[in-house]
Amino acid sequence: MSLLSEQIQAISRDKNIDQRIIIEALQDAVTAAARRHFKSNENLVAIYNEESHRMELYAAKRVAEVVVSPETEVSLEEALQADETAEVGDMLYEPRQDRFEELGRIAAQTARQIVVQKVREAERENIYNEYIGRVGEIVHGIVKRFERGNIILDIGRVEALLPRSEQSPAESFSQNDRVRAVIFQVTKDARGPQVHVSRTSPEMIKRLFEMEVPEIYDGTVMIKAAAREPGERAKVGVASNDPDVDPVGACVGMKGSRVQSVIRELRGEKIDIIPWSEDPVVFAANALSPAKVSRVQITDFTNQRLEVIVEESQLSLAIGKRGQNVRLASKLVGWNIDIRSDAEMKREVASQFQSLLSQPDAPLADLSAINPAYAPYLQKAGIATVEELAQANVNDVAGILDVSFDEAVALIEQARQFLPGAAPSDERDAPPTEADSRAASPAEAGSAAQSAPQSAADIAADAAADAPEASLEAVGAASPDVVAEADATINDAERSAQPEA
Numbered sequence: 312m313s314l315l316s317e318q319i320q321a322i323s324r325d326k327n328i329d330q331r332i333i334i335e336a337l338q339d340a341v342t343a344a345a346r347r348h349f350k351s352n353e354n355l356v357a358i359y360n361e362e363s364h365r366m367e368l369y370a371a372k373r374v375a376e377v378v379v380s381p382e383t384e385v386s387l388e389e390a391l392q393a394d395e396t397a398e399v400g401d402m403l404y405e406p407r408q409d410r411f412e413e414l415g416r417i418a419a420q421t422a423r424q425i426v427v428q429k430v431r432e433a434e435r436e437n438i439y440n441e442y443i444g445r446v447g448e449i450v451h452g453i454v455k456r457f458e459r460g461n462i463i464l465d466i467g468r469v470e471a472l473l474p475r476s477e478q479s480p481a482e483s484f485s486q487n488d489r490v491r492a493v494i495f496q497v498t499k500d501a502r503g504p505q506v507h508v509s510r511t512s513p514e515m516i517k518r519l520f521e522m523e524v525p526e527i528y529d530g531t532v533m534i535k536a537a538a539r540e541p542g543e544r545a546k547v548g549v550a551s552n553d554p555d556v557d558p559v560g561a562c563v564g565m566k567g568s569r570v571q572s573v574i575r576e577l578r579g580e581k582i583d584i585i586p587w588s589e590d591p592v593v594f595a596a597n598a599l600s601p602a603k604v605s606r607v608q609i610t611d612f613t614n615q616r617l618e619v620i621v622e623e624s625q626l627s628l629a630i631g632k633r634g635q636n637v638r639l640a641s642k643l644v645g646w647n648i649d650i651r652s653d654a655e656m657k658r659e660v661a662s663q664f665q666s667l668l669s670q671p672d673a674p675l676a677d678l679s680a681i682n683p684a685y686a687p688y689l690q691k692a693g694i695a696t697v698e699e700l701a702q703a704n705v706n707d708v709a710g711i712l713d714v715s716f717d718e719a720v721a722l723i724e725q726a727r728q729f730l731p732g733a734a735p736s737d738e739r740d741a742p743p744t745e746a747d748s749r750a751a752s753p754a755e756a757g758s759a760a761q762s763a764p765q766s767a768a769d770i771a772a773d774a775a776a777d778a779p780e781a782s783l784e785a786v787g788a789a790s791p792d793v794v795a796e797a798d799a800t801i802n803d804a805e806r807s808a809q810p811e812a
Contacts, residue, residue: 313363313364313365315364315365315366316364319333319334319337322430326430326433326434326437327434327437327468328430328433328434328437329433332429332430332433333426333430333433334359335429336425336426336429336430336433337357337359337366337422337426338356338357338358338359338366339357339425339429340357340421340422340423340424340425340426340429341357341366341368341414341422342355342356342357343421343422343425344414344418344419344421344422344425345357345368345414345418347418347421348414348417348418351382352380352382352383353370353382353383353407354370354371354372354382354383355368355369355370355371355407356368356369356370356371356404357369358404367406367408368406368407368408369404369405369406369407370382370404370405370407371383371402371403371404372384372385372402372403372404372405373385373400373401373402373403374386374387374390374397374398374399374400374401374402374403375387375399376399385403385405387399390403393405435499435501435505436499438468438469438497438505438506439497439498439499439505442469442494442497442505442506443497445494445497446494446495446496446497447493447494447495447514447518448493448494448518449491449492449493449494449515449518449519449522450466450471450491450492450493450494450508451466451489451490451491452464452465452466452471452489452490452491452492452508453465453487453488453489453490454484454485454486454487454488454490455470455486456486457486459475460475461473461474461475462478462484462490463504464490464492464508466506466508469504469505469506470504470506471492471494471504471506471507471508472503472504472506472507472508473490473492473507473508473509473510474507474509476511477492477495477507477508477509477510477511477512478510478511479510479511479541479542479577479578479580480541480542481541481542481543481577481578481579481580482510482542482578490510491510491519491576492508492509492510492515493508493509493510493512493514493515493518494506494507494508495507495508495509495512495514510541511539511541512539513537513538513539513545514537515577516537516539516545516547516573516577516582517534517537517547519572519573519576519577520534520547520562520569520573521534523564523569523570523572523573524561524562524564524569526551526556526558526561527561527562530552531551531552531553531556531561532549532550532551532552532556532558532561532562533549533550533551533552533558534547534548534549535548535549535550535587536548536587536643536644536645537643538639538640538642538643539580539639540635540638540639541577541580542577542578542579542580543580543581543635544580544581544582544583544635544636544639545577545580545581545582545583545639546582546583546585546598546639546640546642546643547562547582547583547584547585548585548586548587548594548597548598548643549561549562549584549585549586549587550586550587558584558586558587559584559585559586562584563584570582570584583600583601583639585597585598585600585643591609591615591617591644591645591646592607592608592609592617593607594643594644595607595617595619595640595644595646595648596619598639598640598643598644599619599621599629599636599637599640599648599650601628602621602625602628602629602636603621603622603625604619604620604621604625604629605620605621605622605625605653606619606620606653607619607620608620610649614647615645615646615647616646616647616648616649617644617646617647617648617649618648618649618651619648619649619650619651620651620652620653620656621650621651621652621653622652622653623652623653623654626650626652629650630650637650685712685722688711688712689708689711689712692707692711694708694711697726698726700722700723700726701723701726701727703723705719705720705723706719708722708723
């Protein structure tokens, strides 16, 4: 065995590269060096002889019927003298071993550079093929050196890069420290480590739980989603394939032993383990833990937006420190989450409802006391808005809708409640106190009686005045209690109007 053959085998073992790749690199290197050295028009080719374990130099010529370029072509007659099976179009290799010996130091240096480059490319290709299938896998490494904030790890046969952006702010390492990290990228770059690892990726926390929880390793419990703010807090959504296995309890372990191991590895990062659900509404409510959610509703399915309603006391807990809790929950669920307190929601709804119905031209359909079937009949009679209904005659409304007198009174009263300046119904219906009667002068009492909103009894009295006979009979027949209430109100007003003795 020649020295060249021994060198090829040694490089193959050290770099874990196939010998054929090294031989091809040598052939290409010698060919390039010979062509650059001799600068002739011959098609020089270097070929490794596996029998003699030597590199040989040839001039490759194509067999042609008519020779145009003697340096690259040979006639069929000449070719048959060298090879009886030669045909037109075949390649004939003429030895140039004598010229091979003429190659000097510069040609050898050129060949060496080409061989080194080819071997390095083959080595990087091997590393890429080996680690590209291991993306997402945890590797153990030793801190070898620091480069501009980045950490270079020795993970065995190759070096791995732990970028500054993939380091947790709560962690610091020294040289020769043992580090666990997850592979997140493998490149074919010509410079620097090809394997890039991370300690801030959500995959890191998934792999750590796989190592600590046997139920996750065997597939009984699955980690469906994970979100992290490295060094501070993380949320993990888990589900179980076995109804008898509690996924949260399996991950927490006896007295929290399993989750505590993961927390120690992540240098104290807090971890919330959340039951996973296919329904984003349920999952969002769970993800906002430890806050208690009152209601969750989807506001925009296309853009994936959720609105979460919580009690006022739970609002700060749901949002979290600097918005951390809702931010992690949004990452975990994959939806945009808007959080509002129930008090704020009620105020907004009431304000919108009041502003809508307080407008004179508010449609009747917006009045909650109106049966949707009544609106067309009122509109045909010329009553199309809330203001028009509030000013309508009770007998007209009862006749239009074919309803009882009490129902017509209730509809008109409801309309008047939402007009600007209307007082609440309980304040209008409350009887005057004795102190109020004594404090008010006769003139004030009369003015108040004229300006106060009409109660149900006043509406009945107005109806009776409009139709003295028929209306009173109808009122008496329809509702004796209303007539009695009207009489009592009139008597109270007369007594309060008399001056004190």
